[in-house]
Amino acid sequence: MQTTRLSLEDVLPLTCSRAGTCCHGNIVLLNPWELFCLAREKKITTREFRDLYTEFGGIKLRFDGKTGWKGKQACSQYIDGFGCSVHLGRPLACRLFPIGRQIYNGEVQYMHEGIKFPCLDGCPEVSELPSLSVGEYLQGQETVDYENAQDAYLELMQDLADMAFELFLDTGLAASGDTKTMVLWETMGNELPEELAKRIGVEWMDCLVIPELPTDFSGPINFVQQHTELLQRKAQEKFSALSTNKDFHEASVLIMGVALFLAQGIGANRMGLAEHWVETVKDILSKR
Ligand code: SF4
Numbered sequence: 001m002q003t004t005r006l007s008l009e010d011v012l013p014l015t016c017s018r019a020g021t022c023c024h025g026n027i028v029l030l031n032p033w034e035l036f037c038l039a040r041e042k043k044i045t046t047r048e049f050r051d052l053y054t055e056f057g058g059i060k061l062r063f064d065g066k067t068g069w070k071g072k073q074a075c076s077q078y079i080d081g082f083g084c085s086v087h088l089g090r091p092l093a094c095r096l097f098p099i100g101r102q103i104y105n106g107e108v109q110y111m112h113e114g115i116k117f118p119c120l121d122g123c124p125e126v127s128e129l130p131s132l133s134v135g136e137y138l139q140g141q142e143t144v145d146y147e148n149a150q151d152a153y154l155e156l157m158q159d160l161a162d163m164a165f166e167l168f169l170d171t172g173l174a175a176s177g178d179t180k181t182m183v184l185w186e187t188m189g190n191e192l193p194e195e196l197a198k199r200i201g202v203e204w205m206d207c208l209v210i211p212e213l214p215t216d217f218s219g220p221i222n223f224v225q226q227h228t229e230l231l232q233r234k235a236q237e238k239f240s241a242l243s244t245n246k247d248f249h250e251a252s253v254l255i256m257g258v259a260l261f262l263a264q265g266i267g268a269n270r271m272g273l274a275e276h277w278v279e280t281v282k283d284i285l286s287k288r
């Protein structure tokens with residue numbers, strides 16, 4: 001799909017008319033910090049929020065509300081005539097909309113879909129409201145914490161993939177001529193999220209999506225740091241006594257599955273990443 005790149009200085013009709021059209025028929029993916037913020041705002045546990053209001057094992061908000069704009073169903077958090085019931089804890093995608101964000105070669109890029117400004121489709125009245133620069137809009141939407149969390153989870157995703165690499169490359173598994181591990185990494189890039197969640201299993205899924213962390217963290221970066229340490233401790237506990245190639249194979253597949261599941265929650269291209277990681281390891285092996 002064609003996109004329009006934006007700079008922080010670009011001025012656009014970014015004052016929301018609050019018609020709620022983008023809260024209908026949309027896709028809102030969640031990382032664990034966002035799930036935590038939503039549950040906190042709703043005053044329920046993360047487990048309850050995941051089970052009641054998300055799909056794909058907790059990485060996608062459910063849109064099963066009342067039918068509204070263009071006959072599309074509203075977000076599970078949308079209240080007709082009121083708006084977002086979790087406004088203060090809304091995820092990054094909702095704060096940014098209609099702007100998109102990606103990291104490309106280490107650089108943050110903002111854009112919107114298509115050539116025409118997206119809000120004009122459902123809310124043409126925005127052209128009558130005050131225009132804002134992209135930078136002003138992001139500031140007003142208080143995106144910083146959520147952008148930081150997203151970037152920290154991107155790093156955690158790569159750390160988990162690195163762990164899967166090590167379990168394959170540094171244990172003798174790759175040297176044994178194993179061909180099944182990388183095949184499964186690639187397979188997991190294409191699996192339905194439900195299938196991947198099943199493969200990962202309840203224990204690791206809970207640790208990834210609804211981690212039990214101390215509540216005295218100082219912000220999103222600290223939250224993700226504690227989450228990273230929790231996952232590392234779990235891996236240490238589960239993998240330190242492994243000894244056979246079968247064990248290493250299973251552990252490598254499991255951790256790669258966790259990395260790929262997290263990738264989907266942060267909106268990364270899961271299939272592309274799986275292919276990229278397989279190519280990276282093949283490249284390492286070819287130089288040995
Ligand atoms: S489409 Fe744009 S103007 Fe309309 S409710 Fe969503 S963000 Fe606001």
Ligand code: SF4
Nearest residue numbers: 023075077078084094
């Ligand atoms: S979380 Fe709130 S802002 Fe986001 S789609 Fe749902 S109702 Fe709309």
